[in-house]
Amino acid sequence: MGKPTGFLEYERNVSRAEGPKERIRHFQEFHKYLSREEQQKQGARCMDCGVPFCQSGLTIGGMTSGCPLHNLVPEWNDLVYTGNWEEAYYRLKKTNNFPEFTSRVCPALCENACTCGLNGNPVAIKENEYAIIEFAYGHGIAGPKPPRMRTGKRIAIVGSGPSGLAAADQLNKKGHYVTVFERSDRVGGLLMYGIPNMKLDKQIIQRKIRVLEMEGIHFVTNTNIGKEQESKKLLDGFDRIIFCCGASNPRDIPAPGRDADGIYYAVDFLKGVTKSLLDSHLKNHAFIPVQGKSVIIVGGGDTGNDCAGTAIRLGAKSVTQIEMMPKAPDQRSTSNPWPEWPRICKTDYGQEEAIALFGRDPRIYESTVKEFIKDKKGRLSAVKVVKLEEGKETGSGRRVMKEIPESEEILEAQVVLIAAGFLGAQTYVTDTFGLETDRHTNVKTAAGSYQTNIAHIYTAGDMHTGQSLVVKAISQGRECAAEVDYSLMGY
Numbered sequence: 001m002g003k004p005t006g007f008l009e010y011e012r013n014v015s016r017a018e019g020p021k022e023r024i025r026h027f028q029e030f031h032k033y034l035s036r037e038e039q040q041k042q043g044a045r046c047m048d049c050g051v052p053f054c055q056s057g058l059t060i061g062g063m064t065s066g067c068p069l070h071n072l073v074p075e076w077n078d079l080v081y082t083g084n085w086e087e088a089y090y091r092l093k094k095t096n097n098f099p100e101f102t103s104r105v106c107p108a109l110c111e112n113a114c115t116c117g118l119n120g121n122p123v124a125i126k127e128n129e130y131a132i133i134e135f136a137y138g139h140g141i142a143g144p145k146p147p148r149m150r151t152g153k154r155i156a157i158v159g160s161g162p163s164g165l166a167a168a169d170q171l172n173k174k175g176h177y178v179t180v181f182e183r184s185d186r187v188g189g190l191l192m193y194g195i196p197n198m199k200l201d202k203q204i205i206q207r208k209i210r211v212l213e214m215e216g217i218h219f220v221t222n223t224n225i226g227k228e229q230e231s232k233k234l235l236d237g238f239d240r241i242i243f244c245c246g247a248s249n250p251r252d253i254p255a256p257g258r259d260a261d262g263i264y265y266a267v268d269f270l271k272g273v274t275k276s277l278l279d280s281h282l283k284n285h286a287f288i289p290v291q292g293k294s295v296i297i298v299g300g301g302d303t304g305n306d307c308a309g310t311a312i313r314l315g316a317k318s319v320t321q322i323e324m325m326p327k328a329p330d331q332r333s334t335s336n337p338w339p340e341w342p343r344i345c346k347t348d349y350g351q352e353e354a355i356a357l358f359g360r361d362p363r364i365y366e367s368t369v370k371e372f373i374k375d376k377k378g379r380l381s382a383v384k385v386v387k388l389e390e391g392k393e394t395g396s397g398r399r400v401m402k403e404i405p406e407s408e409e410i411l412e413a414q415v416v417l418i419a420a421g422f423l424g425a426q427t428y429v430t431d432t433f434g435l436e437t438d439r440h441t442n443v444k445t446a447a448g449s450y451q452t453n454i455a456h457i458y459t460a461g462d463m464h465t466g467q468s469l470v471v472k473a474i475s476q477g478r479e480c481a482a483e484v485d486y487s488l489m490g491y
Contacts, residue, residue, distance in 0.1 A: 003081060006044030012121035013042060017349070020356035024312050027197045027277055029104075030349075036085075039131040042124040043080030045116060046073070053113040053339045054125060057475075063341035066113040068475040069095045069102075073110055073125055080128050089136040092129065097169045097474055100137075100208055101162065101191060103130035104200050106471045113339040137207070144214035147175045153488050156181065156238040158225045158429075161189025162470045163461025164244030165208075166477025167484070168217050174485050178217050179238070183224040186278070190246055190462075191470070193271040196306050198313075199349075202278060226429040240456050240484050244477065245429055247422040247462035249441065253298055257372030262380030264288055266303050266419035273310055291315035294412045296383050298322045299419030300363055302348070307417045308362055309350030319354050320411060321363045322385060324401055366401070370408060372416065383413045422467045433457060442466050450480035451487075458484055 003009070015031040017023070023030040034042070054073040056066035067073065072091050079088035092099050103126055114122035136142035153176045157164045160182040172178045186192050188205045213219065225234065234241060250265040252258070272287035279286070295316045297304045300323030308319050328345040336343050347361070354362040364385070371384040387407035391400045424442035425435070436444045436453045443459040445451055450458045460480035461473040 003044040004047075006041075006081065007047055007116050007120075007123075010041045010045050012045065012116075012124055013038060014124050014127050020349075020353040023198070023349075024309075024353050024357065027313060029198060029201050033127065033130065033134075036131065036135070039124075039128060040081050040083060043077045043082075043128055045123045046077035046081070046125075047115060048074040048078065049115045053115065054110040054123075056113065056339075057109075061336070061340045064109055064469075064472070065339045065341060067110045068469075068472045069478075071095045071110065071129075076132060077123060077125070077128055080132065085132060085135045086139070086141055088132045089141060092132050096129075097166045097478065098162065098208065099129050099133040100204050101200065102471050102474070103127070103133060104204070105191075105195055107469065109341070109469075109471065112342055118338045142211070144211050146215045147173055149175050150177065151175045151489070153177065153240075154179070154238045155484065156234055156241045157244060158241065159189055159244035159246060159461070159463070160187045160192075160219065161244060161246050161461060161473060162191060163463075163473040163477035163480070164189065164242070165191075165212070166474040167242050167244065167460060167481040168477075169212060169215075170478055170481035171485060172212070172215055172217050174481075174489075176485070176488070180217060180219050181223045181225050182219065182221045185221055185275075187219050187221060189244075190473075193274050194267060194303075196270060196310050197274060197277055198309065199306065202274070226426075226432040235456070239488060240458065242450075242480060242484060243425075243429065243433075243435070243443065243452075243457065243459045243463055244461045244473075245425060245463045247424050247442075247467040248426045249423040250418065251420040251423060253369050253418055253420060255369045255371055257374055257380075259378075260372045260374040260380040261378050262414055263372060263416045263418065266297070266299070266307050266417045267422075269417050270303075270306060270310060273314070287314075288415070289314075290415050292317050293414040294318045294320075295415045295417065296320045296322060296411060296413040297362075297417045297419055298369055299421065300325070300365075301419065301421070303421075304417075304419040305348040305350040307350070307419055308354055311415075311417070312350070312353050312357060316415075318358060318412075319350075319362045320413075321351075322367050322369060322383075323363050323365045324368050324388060325365065326390075327363075327365045368401075368403075369416075370403075373410070380414055380416060381412070383411050383416060385409050385411060422462070424466055425463045435459070440466055450476070450483050456487075 015033040018030040053066050057068040076088040076091045108126040110125045111122040116122050157180045168178045269288045276287045290311045295311045297307045366388045367385045370386040373382040375381045387404045388401040391402040460476040
């Protein structure tokens, strides 16, 4: 512990975001980070707790508390404070394959479990992580480190999202030959096309992919395994296969009028915008147009927020988010004590921008879509929403939401983006390879294992567990890689 009184001497300080009305003019990352000297003071705030909940990754109250990767947070916080940035990088990389991603898009489970946050503000762990990895790239110590020996074993990984990339990185380091198949035209999966550029600059992904390629990982894009590749050919050509295809089935809203022209899934909207941005700086207009239109987003989570920020940048006339659940409290309730994940209302960047531009919070709580209203040409013109209230508790302990009679409201809308979450694996993949799935369409494995019902085939990430966080996907990719390596080598 470098400075025992650091948490008393220094206040929490984090990066400053560009103002909402300025940043909506572009699709670039918009935070101005602290100087290295100021960041070291933030490292000094860490108390090196006897029980560091920040790195625990425990499930408390049905939610994850602390880092699922079990990052050695107090160790590299101390190294940041003492200015030993290179050693901080090596400690960080022992547990996290991609701090350049998590330091940008992770919701900071570590900070919400930080002991400093019990009676004050938590340590700025996420931004310490950002400072470490960017120092490493800037000083040439995050470059390629190929394995010195090869085992001769060949592994195919289907899907290049965070779990697939983590498994590939770990297995390549063990000396196996790794080939990653990606159905899109660019590597990265959810990271590339599911997260907007202003939240995770795609140059950051491409920078890491170049390192992985130089370390010996082979990437094959525009290849849709299960449709364009025979399963027998894949099985015969590799010693092991890992499926990391993500939770690829978006939840629908089966309300009357669903066939109206103007209703899209959020993932298709976000992917189209990012691809057009990368291909042509949006000049080819190969994305869902929202300029001058009233946009309604069904879903109040991270994807819904990303849709809000993206639609605003494309010139939407108005943006509204429909959220089924009640507004969370602004402060922790007594029934939600530390170190549980804080169930509090979060106003993210897209909502901040909507407030600044339109003068109101875009979210409408305790509501759902009752009908999509079409004009005579079959185009979406409005959405009928209805208010909800908590009903009786079900046998599972959950309360269902029920409609409030005569509470309908008509909202103008020319575009609806459905951001209601995702369900598991797509059937063309599981059926082609004979993979068993559970009732949620996630690929089944034995408890504590990543091996499927088919010999030599494994699975990890959202395809296995359902929709979750990037940091959890990385954790699963690492654990799956360890199981695959053991199955190949016997130790």
